[in-house]
Amino acid sequence: MADATTALNGGVLQRRQVVTALPGPRSEALQVGRDRALPRGLGKVLPIFVERAGGGIIVDVDGNHLIDFASGIAVTSVGASAPAVVDAVSEQVARFTHTCFLVTEYESYVEVAQRLNELTPGDHAKTTALFSTGSEAIENAVKIARVATGRSGVITFDDAFHGRGLFTLAMTAKEVPYKRGFGPFSDQVHRAPFPNPLRWPAGAEKAAEEALAALRSLLAEVGPDTIAAIVVEPIQGEGGFVVPAPGFLPGLVEIAAEHGIVLIADEIQAGIARTGQWFACDHEGVVPDLIVTAKALAGGLPLAAVTGRAEIMDAADPGALGGTYAGNPLACAAALATLRTIEEADLIAAARRIEEVVRDELQPLVGEGGPVVDLRGRGAMMAVELVRPGTTEPDPGAAATVAKRCHEQGVVVLVSGTQGNVLRLLPPLVIGEDLLREGLRVIVDAIEDI
Structure with missing residues (x-):
């Protein structure tokens, strides 16, 4: 330390x-x-x-x-003023602050994508799209899953938090203060139990098995061919830093693969070295189809990303992804310095x-x-x-x-x-x-x- x-x-x-x-x-x-x-x-x-x-x-x-x-x-x-981040942003701001990557491109966007493709779990071919906020990235991950599967339904979990956008609010479990008065919300979001070891009725040793069984029951009820994505926090954030019972996350991988559902890991809060691994998924060797990062990615500047299997990421048509500020050059410079600092300072x-x-x-x-x-x-x-x-x-x-x-x-x-x-x-x-x-x-x- x-x-x-x-x-x-x-x-x-x-x-x-x-x-x-x-x-x-x-x-x-x-x-x-x-x-x-x-x-x-x-x-x-x-x-x-x-x-x-x-x-x-x-x-x-x-x-x-x-x-x-x-x-x-x-x-x-x-740190809030890490020298490498300050220097990288200062150098970039003197060259240019913005062009919109969708109009004229710059190397740092590609370099951030390459680093995330390398660091995220799995050795399959990956691509990355950059965004500005975690909520925005989650919604784009769902968009990608929908176009890749031709389905519309999304499964989330009890006590989950996925954002403050209108669709991510539907995915968020906590009513007050996040959701009250902002509805109606999408009816395409279904909620399954999350195996909280402390509070599972049958005890921690039964939590993963019974939560996976409940998920299978939900899929049977709504029809697995209607579900585009399962979205899960490998460690819940706003829900209280709940680490799911061992075996639950690998079980999600199996269920998603069995039904052709895209498994999306929300690593917005837990990712980028926070949990003692690059990603919280790494603790159980879990390889999601898509992984969403934000928060710590750019050392304090707004940057988020969706990284995933190339064949899934490529399902969206040209021009369907992006945003005016998505992958801003100042944030990309900060992200490269942040990732370098994490490695160099161990x-x-x-x-x-x-x-x-x-x-x-x-x-x-x-x-x-x-x-x-x-x-x-x-x-x-x-x-x-x-x-x-x-x-x-x-x-x-x-x-x-x-x-x-x-x-x-x-x-x-x-x-x-x-x-x-x-x-x-x-x-x-x-x-x-x-x-x-x-x-x-x-x-x-x-x-x-x-």
């Missing part, structure tokens, strides 16, 4: 330092203007305004240094070490009768599930209280889970171990306080 002297911190002092109440006076003043100018539908986790960030630290306009356990929701894995190993440290600090909290029922995840994608003591009943109030106390102490954490009772930890892969442990101990203290 990188230490506090790493060159990847963008020159930001790697130390927690709370000098005002949070939010501080300058952030509060800016918040007044924010609330006047922006609609209330734009949420906020911690109402501070950022001056700079790098490594594992966010510095706000009041001079507070906060430990970053969010990474912009799994985006700034190489950040895959750093993600594994982060998991070791998180388990070392937080595992003692897990036990019968306490508020922590589960510590789970892989690599630098870890979660703490909070319940009412002595039960398995979700306790969103406890999660909100813990998050608030962490924020007050200068540690940025996020809440997730369909019931809002899960703390999710997404530190940058370049965070120093001392800083990581300091932030985790703040979490421990906050949990023990409740």
Whole structure:
């Protein structure tokens, strides 16, 4: 794991330092203007305004240094001001900012596609199309699956999150705040059980087998010849960082192949080294037909991709894929620098070490009768599930209280889970171990306080 002297911190002092109440006076003043100018539908986790960030630290306009356990929701894995990314973008912006790849082309788009074709699971022939956001990429993956199969139906899973676009909202399981009032949604989306080992009624050992059986029953009900794609998060994100029971993902591969269905892996949050492998699918040797990436792909710039079997990707007619900003040259330059940084700094190993440290600090909290029922995840994608003591009943109030106390102490954490009772930890892969442990101990203290 990188230490506090790493060159990847963008020159930001790697130390927690709370000098005002949070939010501080300058952030509060800016918040007044924010609330006047922006609609209330734009949420906020911690109402501070950022001056700079790098490594594992966010510095706000009041001079507070906060430990970053969010990474912009799994985006700034190489740090928020990684020198290689800054240099690549600076060099590119001086040459040209945009041409639209569909009008006049540039090498970096092709180079990003080539790298993803190499890195994603499987040794079959692949091609890649670039987009701007994860939701956009998911919808394009579904479009590709539909034209390749001549079918329209899509299967997703309980507690899934796939985006905020109108079709991806239909795929998203959580009603509030994402879906309420935005319907009606497509009736071509079907939902199957997801094998959450903690909460499967018959126990974790039966979860994969019974979830696959339920999927087969659903296919029999709707007709497998109506289903274009099965879309799955190899580790659920907004659903609470749920790692499916072992054997479930390989079972999906078999079922999809049996019925000629395109298996789409949503690696938007889990991919690009976050889980201690390049992709979460790699942990079980799963090779999806299409794989969707975004978030950490370009080190903070908006870039997403659909990578997959060439014969499936080529089903769309020329001109059917793309977008004005899709594969923007600044984002492509950032992506190449990000992928290079992950390799040169061995950040895959750093993600594994982060998991070791998180388990070392937080595992003692897990036990019968306490508020922590589960510590789970892989690599630098870890979660703490909070319940009412002595039960398995979700306790969103406890999660909100813990998050608030962490924020007050200068540690940025996020809440997730369909019931809002899960703390999710997404530190940058370049965070120093001392800083990581300091932030985790703040979490421990906050949990023990409740």
